[in-house]
Amino acid sequence: MQEVFVNMGQVIVLKQEGILTTVGLGSCIGLALYDPSAKVGGMGHIFLAKSRSEDDAKAFPGKYADSGVPTLVQMMVLAGARRERLVAKMAGGAHLFPKLRNNGPSVGDQNIEAVSVKLKELRIPLHGRDVAGQHGRKMRFDVISGIVIVTAIGKQPLEI
């Protein structure tokens, strides 16, 4: 089966086939959106919460939660998904270096919050998540079944 890797800042949509995978999620968020009826699945690998400039968000919309989530939704609708049927699952947002505690929330926490807010704004229900903590993750999303599995070093695979 076709397995497509979604690298940092990318958003990729598959229709009726394949697996979307993102490896090495640290503070980044892997976001899987799914229309179970049309079997259209999309994944984003979100780097930071907010774009610092409009140009940057235009050049690389998938990098940021504020531009990446709407971009992924648009791409899915173009691929035949219905907006009102979309459901979401997400993983990541870890804090790998807790000793480097700056003032305020960690990059991972900011990412979790920004993606959650954007999903709420777009009225996409969040059906599963494995976020925060201090470890990296890998996320695999089967576009046929909608099953999302999260793996991490030294942990049992987790279906979310």
Added chain:
Amino acid sequence: MSTARLDFLKELGNIGAGHATAALSRMLGNERFELVVPEAAMLSFGDAWDYIGGPEQVVAGIYIQVMGDAHGHMAFILPVDSALRLVEILVGGETAELDEMGLSALEEVGNIMVASYLNALSDLTGMRLMPSVPAAAVDMAGAVWQTILAGAAVSDTLTLIKTEFMTDSVAIGGHILFLPDEEGFQIIARRLGLEEL
């Protein structure tokens, strides 16, 4: 990118990493280290992702922020086997996994290496460069590297210097990376009389 800029970056890497590995060598009872010619690069955001290779490989990463007259980020990344050997030599005895004590030892190594690296650059430039507290993590290379890039809030391009080091007699190798902020990089370049970088 101009050759002058690349050469300048490489020279910084050479000087910094030379001092860093000399410090490591002293910690390891004068074990001799070989430095591979430093690699200077300006990467696009899209290419930065797999620069350190093998995103699922388990590595130990020590991450330190640089403050003072110029800002930036430093990372010391080594395969987990190398990290274990290093801890064994430093702490003594056999180590099967990196526990709290192992991680602390690694942080200390990172601290000393980065301080030496920055001192060398400070001497060269007359600038004040100070390391933050070190933080170590053992995880997938992709997750460690990605978190460092996010900490550096990398925008469209990333300037970095990577120096690889290894030793003959004990199997220890790894990478020392310096990611100056663009502003920080320009300050260092100007200090050394390089205007047109």
